[in-house]
Amino acid sequence: VDPHTSLTRQKGFKVDDFYAARSRTIPPLPWSNIAPPFSLYGARTGNSLRAAIALEEAGLAYVQQFIDLRAGAHRQPDFLALNSAGQVPILVDRRVSLMVLTQSNAIMMHIANAAPERLLPGKSAIRRARFHESFFYFITDVIAPNNAAFQMKLAGKEKEADYLVWRSVAKLEASERFLVDGPYMAGDRFTLADIAGYTIARASEASVAWDRLGRLKAWFDLVGSRDGVRRGLQAFDVRKPN
Numbered sequence: 335v336d337p338h339t340s341l342t343r344q345k346g347f348k349v350d351d352f353y354a355a356r357s358r359t360i361p362p363l364p365w366s367n368i369a370p371p372f373s374l375y376g377a378r379t380g381n382s383l384r385a386a387i388a389l390e391e392a393g394l395a396y397v398q399q400f401i402d403l404r405a406g407a408h409r410q411p412d413f414l415a416l417n418s419a420g421q422v423p424i425l426v427d428r429r430v431s432l433m434v435l436t437q438s439n440a441i442m443m444h445i446a447n448a449a450p451e452r453l454l455p456g457k458s459a460i461r462r463a464r465f466h467e468s469f470f471y472f473i474t475d476v477i478a479p480n481n482a483a484f485q486m487k488l489a490g491k492e493k494e495a496d497y498l499v500w501r502s503v504a505k506l507e508a509s510e511r512f513l514v515d516g517p518y519m520a521g522d523r524f525t526l527a528d529i530a531g532y533t534i535a536r537a538s539e540a541s542v543a544w545d546r547l548g549r550l551k552a553w554f555d556l557v558g559s560r561d562g563v564r565r566g567l568q569a570f571d572v573r574k575p576n
Contacts, residue, residue, distance in 0.1 A: 372396035381438035387566030392449035465520035
């Protein structure tokens with residue numbers, strides 16, 4: 335499989351997690367030349383979908399493993415052997431040795447570094463600065479308060495949760511200011527910043543004042559029309575058997 339030209343996502347493929355449990359860096363497995371180089375464990379969460387979109391847009395061959403959070407699959411010993419925190423997503427990279435990454439933003443950057451021409455802004459110092467500004471803006475100013483709101487709601491603190499949701503949406507709407515040099519957040523090139531921004535914008539779509547945010551709405555529609563984005567959003571869809 336050429337990871338840069340052929341995307342193969344095999345839904346039934348099983349990874350031998352015994353090796354990952356033994357060590358996070360081990361010699362290449364004997365079958366690594368025939369298996370997709372990446373495995374992504376996740377669910378229909380924003381963090382998991384961002385990682386899946388990154389893999390799809392990068393054109394890297396991978397297999398996805400759906401983790402049923404409601405059934406407690408993330409608390410089972412096999413899963414905890416990969417990530418003791420019991421969280422998704424998890425990326426297994428077996429291109430050279432078996433490496434396990436468990437932090438979603440680190441996963442996205444690792445994927446981008448494997449295909450920089452598809453997910454990073456190029457060599458221009460200005461473009462790279464714009465990319466870093468918009469990417470980290472979405473991570474810290476938009477996604478983080480939204481995640482905190484979810485935790486507050488679980489704790490029964492509805493008032494605090496509502497404030498954090500409002501703050502997240504307000505910061506999302508303010509991100510239109512990045513759309514000045516091209517159709518994407520870092521200019522004329524699609525990057526991780528667009529993945530981070532789009533997934534949270536999609537989750538907050540009903541609360542955004544799109545009618546007064548023409549550039550942001552055009553960006554939202556453009557990113558949502560990309561084949562890689564669409565495939566990534568479906569990576570962890572689970573359909574009941576007939």
